[in-house]
Amino acid sequence: MSPTRSVLAAALTGVLGASALVALTLSGGAASAAVQTFTPVADTHVAGDAAGSNFGTAGTLGIDNSPVKRTFLKFTVSGVTGTVGSVKLRVHTDDSAGAVSNNGGTFKAMTDTAWSETGVTYDDQPAINGATLGSLGSVARNTWYEVDVTSLVTGNGTYSIGVTSSSGDGADYDSREAGALAPQLVVTTATTPPPGGDPVLVGAGDISNSGSGDTATAALLDNIPGTVFTAGDNVYDNGTASEFTTYYNPTWGRHKARTRPSPGNHDYNTSGATGYYGYFGAAAGDPSKGYYSYDIGSNWHVVALNSNCGSISGGCGAGGAQEQWLRADLAANARPCTIAYWHHPRWTSGANHAPSTAVGPLVQALYDNNADVIVTGHNHQYERFAPMNPSGASDPARGIREFVAGMGGASHYAFGTIQPNSQARNSDTYGVLKLTLHSGSYDWQFVPEAGKTYADSGTTSCH
Numbered sequence: 001m002s003p004t005r006s007v008l009a010a011a012l013t014g015v016l017g018a019s020a021l022v023a024l025t026l027s028g029g030a031a032s033a034a035v036q037t038f039t040p041v042a043d044t045h046v047a048g049d050a051a052g053s054n055f056g057t058a059g060t061l062g063i064d065n066s067p068v069k070r071t072f073l074k075f076t077v078s079g080v081t082g083t084v085g086s087v088k089l090r091v092h093t094d095d096s097a098g099a100v101s102n103n104g105g106t107f108k109a110m111t112d113t114a115w116s117e118t119g120v121t122y123d124d125q126p127a128i129n130g131a132t133l134g135s136l137g138s139v140a141r142n143t144w145y146e147v148d149v150t151s152l153v154t155g156n157g158t159y160s161i162g163v164t165s166s167s168g169d170g171a172d173y174d175s176r177e178a179g180a181l182a183p184q185l186v187v188t189t190a191t192t193p194p195p196g197g198d199p200v201l202v203g204a205g206d207i208s209n210s211g212s213g214d215t216a217t218a219a220l221l222d223n224i225p226g227t228v229f230t231a232g233d234n235v236y237d238n239g240t241a242s243e244f245t246t247y248y249n250p251t252w253g254r255h256k257a258r259t260r261p262s263p264g265n266h267d268y269n270t271s272g273a274t275g276y277y278g279y280f281g282a283a284a285g286d287p288s289k290g291y292y293s294y295d296i297g298s299n300w301h302v303v304a305l306n307s308n309c310g311s312i313s314g315g316c317g318a319g320g321a322q323e324q325w326l327r328a329d330l331a332a333n334a335r336p337c338t339i340a341y342w343h344h345p346r347w348t349s350g351a352n353h354a355p356s357t358a359v360g361p362l363v364q365a366l367y368d369n370n371a372d373v374i375v376t377g378h379n380h381q382y383e384r385f386a387p388m389n390p391s392g393a394s395d396p397a398r399g400i401r402e403f404v405a406g407m408g409g410a411s412h413y414a415f416g417t418i419q420p421n422s423q424a425r426n427s428d429t430y431g432v433l434k435l436t437l438h439s440g441s442y443d444w445q446f447v448p449e450a451g452k453t454y455a456d457s458g459t460t461s462c463h
Contacts, residue, residue, distance in 0.1 A: 034082060035222050035254055038185040040176045041158075042074040042117035046125050056117040059177045060094045063105045063163050064170030070128065071105070071163040071173065072120060074113060075185045080156050082189035087153040088146050089133075089161065090184040090250065094172040095142040103167035104136025104145060109152045110160035128162030139171050144250055153187065180215060186254045198436055199297050200226025205264065205343060205377020207408035208247035209236040213430045214409030216449040218251035220432045227296060228255045229304065231377035231405055232264025232343025234276060239267035244279040251409075259283060262304045263290050264343040264377065268311050288313065291322055293329050299439045299462075301335040303366075307344040307376075309358045318361040326362060330369035337437060337462035338371040343378050345404045347392060349425065350379025351416035364390045367400055370463040373435070373442065377406035380413040381427040382446060384456060394421055398463060403444070405433055429454040 044056040048068035055062075062069040073089075089107065093099035109130025120126065134147035153159055165171065174181040202224050208214040221228065230252075235243040244253075252259070261284050267276040277287040285292035290306035306312055306322065314320030330338065344356040346363050356378075366374065367390050387399025406413075407430050415427055424446075431448040433456075445457040 034189050034225050036080060036187045036189075037219075037222060037254060038075050038077055038187070039182045040073050041076045042115070043072065043175050043183060044117050044120050045069055045071040046120060046122040048122055051122040054118060054121050056120065057177060059175055060096075060098075060172040061163075061175045062098070062170060062172050063165040064168065065165050066168035068122075069165070069170060070125065072110070072115065072126065073161045073163070073183055074115070074117075074158065076158045077153060077156050077185065077187060080187055080189055084150070084154055084187060084189050086148065086188045087150045088186045089149045090144055090146050090186060091173045092144050092178070092181040092183075092250070093139050093141055094174050096172060097141075098170060098172040099139065099141040101165075101167065101169045101171035102138050103165050103169060104139035104171055105163045105165045106135045107133045107147050107149070108162050108164070109133060110162050113158045113160045115160070126160070126162075128164060133161065142246065144245060149185070153185065180212065180250070184250065198438060200224055201229055201296055201302065201339075201435070201437075202226055202432070203229030203231060203341065203375065204405050204408035204432070205231030206233045206380050206406040206410040207252055208234065208243075209410055210247065211409065211411065213411075213449075214247070214251040216430050217409060217432065218254065220447065220449065221252065221255050224432070224434070226258070228252070228259040229302075229341055230259065230261040231341050231375055231408070232262050232307070233266040233377060233408070233410065234261060234264065236266055236410055238269035239273055239275045240270050241275045241278060244275055248279070256280070260294065260302075260304060262342050263306060263308060265308055268308050273308075273311070289322070291325065295335060297437070299335050299337050300437050301330075301333045301338045303329065303338065303340040305340060305342040305362055307342040307356065307359050307362075316358050316362055318364070320361075323361045323365055326365045327369070330365065330371070333369075336440065337442070338366070338369070339373040339375070339437075340366055340371060341375040343376060345376035345378055345402065346374070347385055347388070347402055347419055347421075348376075348379050348404050349383055349415050349417065349419045349422050350381055350404070350406075350413050352413040353379050355419070360390060363400065367398070370398065371400055372460075372462050374400055374402040375405050376402065377404065377408065379404055380406045380408075380410050381415065382407050382425065382429070382431070382433070382456070383422055384424040384444070385419075386421040386423050387460070388421055392420060401460060403433060407431060424456045426454045426456075
């Protein structure tokens with residue numbers, strides 16, 4: 001992304017634009033990224049036509065050149081460890097006519113960090129006297145934009161940023177009073193697992209909408225290093241480019257660079273899931289397929305499948321393209337432990353969606369090749385099953401354990417008839433399931449969102 005100008009990845013690339021999560025720690029020890037997000041400790045703007053007025057409690061931040069308006073942002077960065085790799089300032093245009101502009105402003109560093117949000121006026125304003133950090137061109141209403149400010153933020157401390165415009169066509173951004181639409185400072189640092197530690201795979205299904213669940217689980221992701229996966233229904237309700245920009249990108253989107261997704265039925269409410277494939281790009285695999293595999297650590301093979309069987313050639317049936325690809329992929333895999341994830345659960349006790357028999361051939365292929373774990377979503381809840389064979393019978397020796405991890409941020413669903421071999425369930429907590437995958441075993445631990453106490457943990461050996 002350009003150091004002088006960068007909008008949200010979706011808008012920049014031109015392709016478009018919490019939730020429960022499952023964290024899987026896999027063997028290896030490579031360095032990974034930690035992401036922390038800060039909101040302003042102060043923000044305001046000044047206006048030349050209201051020289052003595054203070055706008056510290058206003059819901060918007062204005063920039064303009066006729067009359068002159070300038071915006072001021074102040075962030076306090078704390079708790080950052082490791083080397084700062086990148087820092088992005090995210091701002092959201094207000095949903096008003098004033099948000100539309102041919103000039104989104106010039107962002108500059110400021111040496112003054114002592115100014116008061118409620119004390120600044122046009123007649124008494126801090127100097128915008130530092131280096132130019134970046135600029136934005138045309139901006140639209142109700143959209144997130146991003147500026148690279150890595151040159152300013154080097155670690156813990158307090159930082160001020162001023163925003164001006166040379167255009168009489170002004171723009172308005174949401175202030176910290178706007179809550180979820182407040183400006184964000186996203187700090188990414190390089191971290192290394194402790195000696196002997198295992199890399200991490202983190203994910204969930206049923207993630208982002210206009211609620212706050214995905215915000216809670218994205219905050220958990222901020223403190224879990226590793227690779228992120230998703231188990232479908234990344235955004236609601238229709239998987240549009242706009243929904244990815246508005247809902248997913250400000251929360252889980254800050255971890256996009258380390259995400260390996262899978263699609264859900266809501267993603268396919270947009271024909272061909274073009275919003276989903278456009279947002280994630282090559283990380284989502286071939287758009288005509290949506291399934292792919294990769295390795296993590298020295299002992300784990302990971303398979304991302306597409307359970308939207310009616311939306312891809314060959315579907316999920318035995319002998320179809322996906323099932324044949326899966327068998328060939330597993331046969332070629334030399335790693336002793338395997339995990340697969342997709343959206344529709346083969347087994348579930350959820351009241352809203354019944355168990356999916358359509359994915360049965362995929363489960364059979366995994367079982368035939370000694371896979372260990374399946375993670376799904378679709379029902380908005382958490383459920384853990386005992387290891388089972390493809391018929392759903394208990395199989396401690398060769399069975400696959402399935403987790404339904406649909407607590408990704410969308411409103412919770414209730415349970416119905418409890419299915420055989422269901423061992424743990426929760427339907428009122430967003431959170432994370434952390435699976436630590438050792439060389440020959442895995443531990444699981446459900447970690448709840450802030451303020452909740454539900455937990456589930458244990459360990460199982462690989463086959």
